[in-house]
Each structure stands twice: as structure tokens, then as C-alpha cells.
Amino acid sequence: MKFIFIVQGEGRGHMTQAIAFSHMLQNQGHELTGVILGKSNRRAIPAFFTREISAPIHLVESPNFACDKDEKQILIGKTIRQNIAKAAIFWRSLKQIHEVVEAEQPDIILNFYDLLGGIYNGVFRPKAQYWVIGHQYLIYHPEFKFAPSKGLNKFFFKFNTRLTALGASEKLALSFYELGSTNEITVVPPLLREDVKKLTPTKGDFFLTYMVNAGYGHEVISFAKANPNLKIRAYWDKKEAAETEQPLPNLSFHRVHDKNFLRDMAACKGLVSTAGFESICEAMYLGKPVMVIPVKGQYEQACNALDTIHAGAGIASDNFDFSKLEHTIQSREISENTFQDWVSTWPKTFSQILPETKMTEPDFILTQSFS
Numbered sequence: 431m432k433f434i435f436i437v438q439g440e441g442r443g444h445m446t447q448a449i450a451f452s453h454m455l456q457n458q459g460h461e462l463t464g465v466i467l468g469k470s471n472r473r474a475i476p477a478f479f480t481r482e483i484s485a486p487i488h489l490v491e492s493p494n495f496a497c498d499k500d501e502k503q504i505l506i507g508k509t510i511r512q513n514i515a516k517a518a519i520f521w522r523s524l525k526q527i528h529e530v531v532e533a534e535q536p537d538i539i540l541n542f543y544d545l546l547g548g549i550y551n552g553v554f555r556p557k558a559q560y561w562v563i564g565h566q567y568l569i570y571h572p573e574f575k576f577a578p579s580k581g582l583n584k585f586f587f588k589f590n591t592r593l594t595a596l597g598a599s600e601k602l603a604l605s606f607y608e609l610g611s612t613n614e615i616t617v618v619p620p621l622l623r624e625d626v627k628k629l630t631p632t633k634g635d636f637f638l639t640y641m642v643n644a645g646y647g648h649e650v651i652s653f654a655k656a657n658p659n660l661k662i663r664a665y666w667d668k669k670e671a672a673e674t675e676q677p678l679p680n681l682s683f684h685r686v687h688d689k690n691f692l693r694d695m696a697a698c699k700g701l702v703s704t705a706g707f708e709s710i711c712e713a714m715y716l717g718k719p720v721m722v723i724p725v726k727g728q729y730e731q732a733c734n735a736l737d738t739i740h741a742g743a744g745i746a747s748d749n750f751d752f753s754k755l756e757h758t759i760q761s762r763e764i765s766e767n768t769f770q771d772w773v774s775t776w777p778k779t780f781s782q783i784l785p786e787t788k789m790t791e792p793d794f795i796l797t798q799s800f801s
Contacts, residue, residue, distance in 0.1 A: 431784065434536040434558070435465045435485075436527065436547035440494060440642075442476060442667070442686055443708030444542040447563070447604075449482045450621040451540070454780060456484070463534040466527055468492025468544045476667065478688035482623075488530050490523035491516070493545045495728070504727030506586055524550050531556050543594050552596035562595045563618075565707040566730060567603035568737075570614045575740065577724075577732035587729040600783065604707065606714065606741035608772055616783060619773045620711040625689065627773075629696040631716040636661035637752050638698035638718075640691070640709050643725060644668035647683065649750045654681035660752055663698070665691050700755045705731035705746070710738055714769045719762060720744035721755040 433455060438444045445467075452462045462485040469475060469489045480487060493516075496508040513520070527550045531539065536558045541547030543564040551560040568574050569591060576584060595601055603615040611617045637660065639650060644666050654662050658680050667686045675683040684690060692712070695701065701713040705722035713720045722738050724731035724746070735746040747754055 431460045431538060432534065432536040433460060433462050433538050433540055434531060434534055435462065436539065436541040436544045436550075437465060437467050438542055438544040439468045439470065439475065439492065442640075443706045444544075444564070445476065445479045446623060446688070446708050447621040448542050449479065450623045451563070452483055452485065453624060454621075454776065458777070458780065463536060464488060464530050466490055466530055466544075466547075468494075468523075468546060470494035476686050476688070478686075482688070488526065490526050490546065491519050492523060493520065504725055506581075506583065506727060520546060524553065528554050528556075531558065541594060541598075543591075545590060545594055548592075548594040548596040548598075551598070552593075555597070559599050560597055561600040561602065562598045563602040563604065563621075564594075565604040565734070565737075566591045567595065567601045567615050568605055568609075568617070569733075570601065571603065571609060571612060571617065573609060575733075575736050577729065577736050579729060583727070583729035587733075602783070606711070606737055606743065606769070618779050618783075619776050620707070620715075621776070622711060622715055622773055623688075625692055626695075626712050626715055629692060629716060631696045631718065633699055634697040636663055636694075636698055637700055637702055637755065638662075638691075638694050639664045639702040639750070639752075640686075640704070640706075641666050642704045642706055644671070646704070646723075646750060651677055651681065653750055653752060654678050657753065660756070662752065663694050665694075700744075700759055702750060702752055702755055705734040705738065707734055710734070710743055711769075711773075714741070714743050714767075715773060717767050719755060719759055721752075721758070722746050723748065723750060 435448050437448045455462055464486050465483055466488045493513040495504045496512050523546055538559045538561055540561045540563060543566055569588060601615045602618045604620050605617050609617045639662060650664055655678060662681045664683045665686055671685055673685050695712055696716055698718060701718050701720045703709045703722055705724040710720055720743050722735045724735045738744055739746060745758055
């Protein structure tokens with residue numbers, strides 16, 4: 431089978447998922463003929479993605495979140511206005527996607543939660559099957575717990591998720607834990623790269639932190655300055671930052687680097703991170719306790735935080751107070767790590783999905799309730 435990926439470039443999670451899935455395709459004799467990666471001016475494309483994906487990469491301008499001036503909080507109203515203003519740019523991106531699809535003639539287009547992927551499938555209606563994958567599709571499961579919502583945050587999250595999946599014949603919902611599939615979604619384990627599975631975890635003397643928005647760096651610096659006894663290694667994808675910066679003796683900042691980040695993940699005593707799905711999964715696989723800080727204004731991350739607690743992976747916080755995780759570690763009981771068993775079922779899961787997938791008439795009706 432020939433695949434094309436469409437990958438959202440916000441953060442590192444969707445990119446590492448795409449890498450893991452591409453390796454699984456290779457191992458099972460399928461072909462990845464191209465990757466369409468959504469980009470924006472806010473972020474640089476990490477070098478590890480170009481190195482690891484092993485397929486031609488086509489960059490397209492894609493919708494992105496807009497932040498406040500401190501680069502911390504997501505502003506939904508500003509996000510909508512900015513992306514509407516770029517409608518002509520995004521239309522060109524859709525035509526670029528179509529050119530790639532027409533040239534490659536894939537059997538399956540797999541979208542890693544990029545909004546343009548769903549719009550493309552809905553408008554251009556390619557011959558290929560259209561699949562979507564992400565933790566976000568777990569919202570269609572009856573056991574999924576939604577976070578409390580302010581204003582229209584929940585509505586926009588559900589609406590965006592539905593748009594990414596327009597006409598999808600297969601919705602693969604990544605989950606921290608085993609759940610039964612439904613008529614609408616197939617629940618699957620997290621996608622972790624082989625590099626993670628080869629690591630041998632040790633207990634170091636430092637906390638690891640990853641922040642999807644660079645504005646949280648000031649908060650981390652303030653905490654490290656007030657707590658010189660705690661060592662912290664921080665990773666971010668701040669575009670203009672140096673490879674390594676050391677503002678304090680007990681704190682260093684590093685540009686996102688896949689191998690260095692995983693090395694430090696294996697050696698840290700705990701992960702403190704914004705509530706992105708992938709980093710939490712990596713920590714769970716290595717048996718590292720986590721504390722998640724949902725990005726303000728990003729309702730999806732508030733849901734991730736609830737799911738993190740439900741999975742027994744760690745705690746949630748509204749700030750980068752590393753002492754909360756230090757206290758949790760000291761009082762934590764070591765339990766059996768069944769997460770690795772769940773992750774290891776992926777090849778079998780995939781082999782079951784592929785022959786069962788059939789070409790279906792896409793459902794383009796948008797009148798369903800988003801409440």
C-alpha cells in the first residue's frame with residue numbers, strides 16, 4: 431500500500447508520531463511516498479524530522495495558534511482572525527497538497543491532525559482512502575472525560591477535530607490506556623519511536639521540562655532562581671534561540687533535539703511539561719512521573735491533563751512549580767508498568783486495521799451536534 435502523510439507542525443508530537451508510523455509501514459512492507467508538513471513562521475522544523483522520516487517532505491503554510499504577547503496563552507479569537515486573513519495562502523496550500531496527491535497516487539492519505547488535511551479531503555475528494563490519527567479523536571469515545579470549558583473553547587476544539595476528519599474512513603484514536611473501539615473510532619496505542627524503546631531508564635538528579643510555547647521560559651527561570659537546589663534541563667523550539675543556553679547554574683535551555691531529549695528523558699527523575707500527548711507517553715514508557723501544565727487557552731491540553739491523571743501518569747498544575755512533582759515523587763508508590771505492554775500491541779493492531787478498511791462514501795454532513 432502507498433501512503434502519504436499530512437502532518438501538523440505545531441509542537442513535536444505529531445512529527446514523532448509520523449516518524450514512528452513510517453517505520454512501522456516500512457517494517458510491514460508498505461511505502462511512504464511523501465510527507466506534507468504544515469509550517470508557520472512561529473516555528474522552525476526540527477532537524478530530526480527531516481533526518482528520520484525517510485520520504486520527500488513538502489512544506490505548506492498551515493493554520494496555527496496565535497499567542498499573547500508573552501508567548502504563553504493561546505488566544506482563540508486572534509487565532510480565528512489571523513487564519514481567516516490567510517485564506518488565500520491556505521487555498522494555495524490546498525492546491526499544493528492536491529498536486530502531491532495527484533503525482534503520487536497513494537492508496538491512503540493519513541492525516542496527523544492538520545486542519546488543511548480534512549478540508550482538502552472534503553473539498554477535493556481524492557480517490558485515496560482518508561485516515562486520521564491522534565489522541566484528539568478519543569473525544570468520540572463514551573468514556574472520554576472533557577475538562578470544564580469556558581466560553582466556546584470546547585465547541586471550537588470539537589469543531590476543529592471534526593474538520594480534520596472530514597470524510598475519514600478510519601479514525602485512529604491514540605490512548606494512554608486500553609479502551610474498546612466503537613463504530614466511529616478505532617482505539618490504538620501511542621506511537622513511540624524505536625529509540626524510546628531501546629533506552630534503559632536511570633534515576634538522575636535533575637528534572638526534564640519541555641514547553642511548546644517559549645513564553646513559559648521566564649516562569650521556569652524564576653522558579654530555578656528561587657530554588658537553586660533543584661536542577662532543571664529545559665527543551666523548547668524557540669526559533670531564534672541558541673542550541674544551548676545556561677541562564678543559571680542549575681538551569682539550561684536546549685533547542686529541541688530528538689536524541690538528546692530522549693537521553694535526558696531516560697536519565698531524569700521526572701518530566702514537567704506542557705500537556706502535549708507525546709512527551710507524556712514517552713515518560714510513561716520509561717516509568718517517569720510527570721507534571722503537566724496545560725497551555726492557557728488550549729482546551730485540548732486541559733483534556734490531556736485530565737487524561738494524564740486518569741492514566742495514573744502523574745499530576746497537573748497551573749504553573750511550573752517543580753517542587754509539586756518533587757513531593758509527588760517522594761510519596762509515590764512504584765507500580766507495575768503495563769503501559770509498555772499496551773504500546774507493544776501496535777504491529778498486531780495495524781495488521782488488523784488494514785485489511786478491514788474499505789472504501790466508503792465520505793460523510794460530509796456538518797450539522798451534527800458539537801455540544
